[in-house]
Amino acid sequence: MAKVPVQFRLNGSDRAAFADPADSLLTVLRRGLNDFGPKYGCGQGTCGTCSVLIDGELRLACLTLAASCEGASVETVSGMADGPNLHPLQNAFMEHFAAQCGFCTPGMLTAAKALLDRNPNPSREDVIDAIAGNICRCTGYEPIIQAILAAARTLPAQRRS
Amino acid sequence: MPLALRVVQSLSEAAGILAADSRTTLLSGGTLVMRDVNEGRLTDGTLLRVTDPAWRQIQVSGTRIELGAGATMAAILASRELGFLHAAARAVGGPAIRNMATIGGNLFAAAPYGDFAVALLALDAQVMVLAGYGSPRAVPIEEFLAGRSRGEARLVASVQFNRPVAPGDFRFLKVSRVKPKGLSVLSIAAHLPGHASRIGQARVAYGAMGPLPVRARGVERALEGKALDANGIAAARAAALEGVQPVTDAIASDWYRREVLPVHLGRLLANQS
Ligand SMILES: Cc1cc2nc3c(=O)[nH]c(=O)nc-3n(C[C@H](O)[C@H](O)[C@H](O)COP(=O)(O)OP(=O)(O)OC[C@H]3O[C@@H](n4cnc5c(N)ncnc54)[C@H](O)[C@@H]3O)c2cc1C
Ligand code: FES
Ligand code: FES
Numbered sequence: 001m002a003k004v005p006v007q008f009r010l011n012g013s014d015r016a017a018f019a020d021p022a023d024s025l026l027t028v029l030r031r032g033l034n035d036f037g038p039k040y041g042c043g044q045g046t047c048g049t050c051s052v053l054i055d056g057e058l059r060l061a062c063l064t065l066a067a068s069c070e071g072a073s074v075e076t077v078s079g080m081a082d083g084p085n086l087h088p089l090q091n092a093f094m095e096h097f098a099a100q101c102g103f104c105t106p107g108m109l110t111a112a113k114a115l116l117d118r119n120p121n122p123s124r125e126d127v128i129d130a131i132a133g134n135i136c137r138c139t140g141y142e143p144i145i146q147a148i149l150a151a152a153r154t155l156p157a158q159r160r161s
Numbered sequence: 162m163p164l165a166l167r168v169v170q171s172l173s174e175a176a177g178i179l180a181a182d183s184r185t186t187l188l189s190g191g192t193l194v195m196r197d198v199n200e201g202r203l204t205d206g207t208l209l210r211v212t213d214p215a216w217r218q219i220q221v222s223g224t225r226i227e228l229g230a231g232a233t234m235a236a237i238l239a240s241r242e243l244g245f246l247h248a249a250a251r252a253v254g255g256p257a258i259r260n261m262a263t264i265g266g267n268l269f270a271a272a273p274y275g276d277f278a279v280a281l282l283a284l285d286a287q288v289m290v291l292a293g294y295g296s297p298r299a300v301p302i303e304e305f306l307a308g309r310s311r312g313e314a315r316l317v318a319s320v321q322f323n324r325p326v327a328p329g330d331f332r333f334l335k336v337s338r339v340k341p342k343g344l345s346v347l348s349i350a351a352h353l354p355g356h357a358s359r360i361g362q363a364r365v366a367y368g369a370m371g372p373l374p375v376r377a378r379g380v381e382r383a384l385e386g387k388a389l390d391a392n393g394i395a396a397a398r399a400a401a402l403e404g405v406q407p408v409t410d411a412i413a414s415d416w417y418r419r420e421v422l423p424v425h426l427g428r429l430l431a432n433q434s
Contacts, residue, residue: 004166021166022198022208043199045192051257057235058257063195065188067166068210111256132342133255 008069010035011079019066026050026061029076037078037106041135048134051107051114052076058114060133077106080113089113092151093144100138107134112148120155122148164198165207175211176291176316185209187316189231190261192254193270216318219243224324227289230265230317234258234277245324245331249280249350252335255342265317269309272408273345273369280333282306282366282374283350284322291316306373330354334429335368336421338412345369346413347422349377349429353389360384360393365426370405370418379403380426394430398423 003018006028017032026043029035029052041047043062050061053075061076080087089112092098099105108131115122115130122130127148136144167185169175179185184206188194197203216231221242228237237243237250238259253262253276267277268288281302288305289297297318300308308315325331332351337343348368355361363384365377379400387393407418 020163022164024195024199044196045254045258048255048257057260059260060192060257062199063192063261065166065191065195065208065210067168068191114256129341130256133257 004067006066006070008071009073011075017066021067023066024062025052025054025059025064025066025069025074028066029061029074035076035078037076038110039103039106041103041107045133046135047104047107048111048131049104049107051110051134053110053114056114056117058111075110075113077109080109087113088154089116089148089151092147092154096143096147096150098139098143098147104134104136104138108136108144112144112151115148116152116155120152122152124149164203164205166210167207168210168212170212172211172213172216172291172316172318173294173296175209177294178209179316180293182207187211189266190233190263192258192262193266193274221324224326225321226324227319227321228264229319230268231263233260233264234262234267235260237264245328246280246333248333248335249277252276252333252345252348264320268305268317268320272372273410273412275374276335276345276348276368278302278306279348279366279368279374280331280350281320281322282376283352283364284325284331285352285364286320286322288320289318291318303376310373325352326354327357329432330356332429332432334425336425344412347407347418347425349422349426351429353384353430356389359386359388361386365397367405367422369412370407370422372406372408375404377401377403377405377426389430394427397430398427401426 004021006019007016015033017028019028038052038061039049041049045060045063052061054072089109111131111134127145188208188210216229218229219232220227234250234253237246286302287299288302290300291297292315330353335348336346345368350366352364353360363381365380366374368374380397383396383400401423407415409415
């Protein structure tokens with residue numbers, strides 16, 4: 001089967017890869033472009049650890065056809081830090097012990113970023129709803145919720161999204 | 162041979178391809194199709210994508226509403242004019258799923274999925290279907306769902322329905338064990354014209370109470386001409402189980418679904434859900 005070329009912006013850089021026609025974006029990111037930020041958890045849409053932003057919208061990379069991302073802007077957790085400076089969400093996750101094994105963390109951070117980009121002042125309910133599609137088997141969720149709320153409080157001062 | 166991909170611009174071309182080749186699968190939001198690909202359930206044939214922007218359009222003109230089959234749950238939630246449908250759109254998955262899951266795909270989702278289709282059934286929607294090249298034909302949603310269970314290969318272009326007249330005429334409830342996101346134990350949609358005085362021509366539909374979303378005809382009859390007072394609600398509850406064949410799955414047994422359905426129906430009608 002002929003490969004199909006796919007080009008998109010990945011964390012601000014133009015990238016291209018050859019994919020099988022039915023490859024998911026997650027396969028192309030991890031196997032084609034060596035971006036190991038988004039994880040392969042379930043491949044069924046249930047765990048959320050493959051979450052990415054496509055044109056600013058939260059999506060599941062495992063259920064997104066790679067070929068449909070042609071020309072899009074894809075953001076993954078790998079692009080969240082600004083060089084050595086972590087994103088406020090990443091700092092807050094460290095400070096609040098919001099990562100234990102860390103397997104859910106890429107998806108949690110991405111879902112949280114999607115929330116704060118849209119709503120810099122979320123309520124606890126908004127946060128719970130925003131991570132409803134992400135499963136964490138370690139933390140019991142509370143440290144993650146606290147971290148996201150704490151990051152939101154630091155945002156206006158730092159003027160970052 | 163592994164899966165191939167075909168991308169077409171127009172809906173009518175896509176409908177022609179679907180009608181001609183039974184090994185072609187339309188990919189809409191892909192939340193169910195890509196699952197099948199990842200799980201190795203869909204390994205050959207062709208995936209078909211349609212890029213026509215009209216497929217994703219939402220049109221509200223006066224009382225008539227048309228939702229393109231490619232419109233997502235998130236697009237419904239972003240429309241203030243469609244506030245009465247927000248509970249049904251929010252019932253589908255978590256935020257990422259809602260950014261992907263489409264109206265068209267929901268009409269094909271097997272129980273316990275298909276929550277939005279339950280709302281469309283209670284709204285007496287017309288499904289605009291393309292059975293090949295040509296223009297769409299309006300099919301009443303019940304007939305459409307019956308055809309779906311026979312596996313008819315047809316492309317859904319859009320769904321159309323009238324806006325409920327008064328606020329509170331339309332109600333939706335999904336019961337799940339995991340909050341805020343979980344699979345349906347059951348879902349109920351009710352369109353109750355005249356609910357503030359005497360109900361006329363109610364439409365009530367259930368999800369996960371059969372292999373397909375089903376109308377609760379007994380409840381509809383019981384509510385005819387009644388007020389939504391204790392008597393009206395008791396009559397509806399007494400008729401709640403008429404015609405249901407609940408599924409047994411990992412979420413609930415058919416027995417459990419039967420036990421709790423009248424309770425939730427009563428709460429929805431009393432606006433206590
Ligand atoms: C983690 C997870 C959670 C979910 N939770 C829910 C939930 O709570 N409630 C719920 O109802 N569903 C849920 N779903 C199921 C699914 O996401 C939705 O039903 C969704 O609306 C399906 O739409 P789609 O565009 O993704 O469909 P696709 O995967 O693109 O398509 C599904 C099927 O419909 C066919 N199809 C799609 N559009 C058309 C069309 N216009 N014409 C003809 N055929 C068409 C496809 O060929 C395919 O066979 C969930 C799925 C996942 C992965
Ligand atoms: S790997 Fe995509 S949701 Fe689990
Ligand atoms: S930290 Fe282990 S799954 Fe969340």
